[in-house]
Amino acid sequence: MKQLQFAIIGYGGMGSYHATTIMPQSQELVAIKGVYDLLPERNEAAKADGFFAYGSLQELLADEKIEAVLIATPNDSHKDLAIAALKAGKHVVCEKPVAMNTAELDEILAVAESVEKVFMVHQNRRWDPDFLLIRKLYQEKPLGDLFQIESRVQGANGIPGDWRHLKKHGGGMLLDWGVHLFDQLLFLIDSPIKYIHTDLSYILGDEVDDGFHSYLTFENGVKVIIEVGTTNYVTLPRWYVKGLNGTAKISDWALNGEIIRRTQQEIAAPKPIQAGVGLTKTMAPPQEEATEKLAFPKVESPYPSFYANFYDVVVHNAAPIVKNSEVRRVLSLLESILAAGKD
Ligand code: NAD
Numbered sequence: 001m002k003q004l005q006f007a008i009i010g011y012g013g014m015g016s017y018h019a020t021t022i023m024p025q026s027q028e029l030v031a032i033k034g035v036y037d038l039l040p041e042r043n044e045a046a047k048a049d050g051f052f053a054y055g056s057l058q059e060l061l062a063d064e065k066i067e068a069v070l071i072a073t074p075n076d077s078h079k080d081l082a083i084a085a086l087k088a089g090k091h092v093v094c095e096k097p098v099a100m101n102t103a104e105l106d107e108i109l110a111v112a113e114s115v116e117k118v119f120m121v122h123q124n125r126r127w128d129p130d131f132l133l134i135r136k137l138y139q140e141k142p143l144g145d146l147f148q149i150e151s152r153v154q155g156a157n158g159i160p161g162d163w164r165h166l167k168k169h170g171g172g173m174l175l176d177w178g179v180h181l182f183d184q185l186l187f188l189i190d191s192p193i194k195y196i197h198t199d200l201s202y203i204l205g206d207e208v209d210d211g212f213h214s215y216l217t218f219e220n221g222v223k224v225i226i227e228v229g230t231t232n233y234v235t236l237p238r239w240y241v242k243g244l245n246g247t248a249k250i251s252d253w254a255l256n257g258e259i260i261r262r263t264q265q266e267i268a269a270p271k272p273i274q275a276g277v278g279l280t281k282t283m284a285p286p287q288e289e290a291t292e293k294l295a296f297p298k299v300e301s302p303y304p305s306f307y308a309n310f311y312d313v314v315v316h317n318a319a320p321i322v323k324n325s326e327v328r329r330v331l332s333l334l335e336s337i338l339a340a341g342k343d
């Protein structure tokens with residue numbers, strides 16, 4: 001099997017992670033022929049990691065042995081780099097968010113179509129074990145139909161790095177973590193959005209959002225809360241989901257948490273408990289025999305890894321797992337949230 005020869009544009013945090021961690025996991029399918037970064041020190045870092053560093057973007061694009069490029073640069077540079085690579089005859093993997101807006105994405109897709117090259121976006125969090133677990137609960141319904149899904153990521157470190165603070169580079173948390181969480185939920189729930197309201201947070205005083213709460217109702221009745229926070233010294237669970245027959249909490253990426261299912265249709269009247277300075281039956285826990293704790297189901301990705309799929313799309317004309325129409329739908333939604341601006 002011939003490996004696809006890749007070059008990487010941008011050797012910062014994510015470019016180097018692709019090079020040293022993600023791509024080696026598919027090393028029988030993809031090989032890294034070289035790297036280019038605007039900054040000399042990042043090219044030196046690539047060399048120290050054992051990679052050839054091109055002297056310029058032109059040199060990289062002119063290398064006929066390169067069949068595909070990965071773009072891992074700040075968001076505002078994706079469009080021009082993707083178009084240049086496609087026009088140079090390369091297939092393209094592009095980091096998320098794919099572009100600054102749908103007009104940019106449409107330009108890229110038009111070029112990809114005209115040169116008949118593959119363009120695919122690295123929406124890698126479709127492969128996260130915590131997401132795959134929620135997907136299993138949603139599709140296999142051990143808790144009944146899920147009617148409420150809360151998806152959160154919370155940190156206490158503010159907006160990281162430099163360009164992520166600036167609008168002109170496509171900074172802000174909606175375009176950063178938001179694009180992952182919306183991508184997961186829209187990939188999961190096969191129903192149009194009926195209602196959405198988003199509160200962007202500017203608590204840290206940056207020109208871009210440092211987090212947000214988004215409330216969605218889908219036409220199939222499922223309600224979703226998506227939250228990204230960067231000022232959370234105490235965090236809520238990564239996922240909290242409710243079905244008619246139970247509730248699941250996935251606390252973190254290591255899959256700590258619990259899944260509780262109701263075992264009896266008729267639940268005996270709860271005994272009142274002391275609550276603060278009062279009494280409550282409503283908020284008393286269900287009787288022990290009325291529920292069971294489920295083991296976390298095994299989660300294996302039902303689809304091949306990102307680079308295995310990219311290889312299949314390029315070499316065997318397979319269907320992409322991350323479809324450009326899905327990427328466009330998410331970007332269009334984020335664009336409308338940003339256009340609505342600060343509340
Ligand atoms: P970074 O700042 O760590 O690295 C970006 C690198 O690109 C820098 O080394 C910079 O010098 C270089 N660069 C900038 N413009 C360039 C150009 N025109 N040509 C060549 N090199 C250029 O940023 P990062 O965290 O690695 O983010 C890069 C991209 O990866 C962003 O789009 C980001 O959203 C994405 N990302 C994705 C994930 C994920 O999980 N999928 C995680 C982190 C970042």
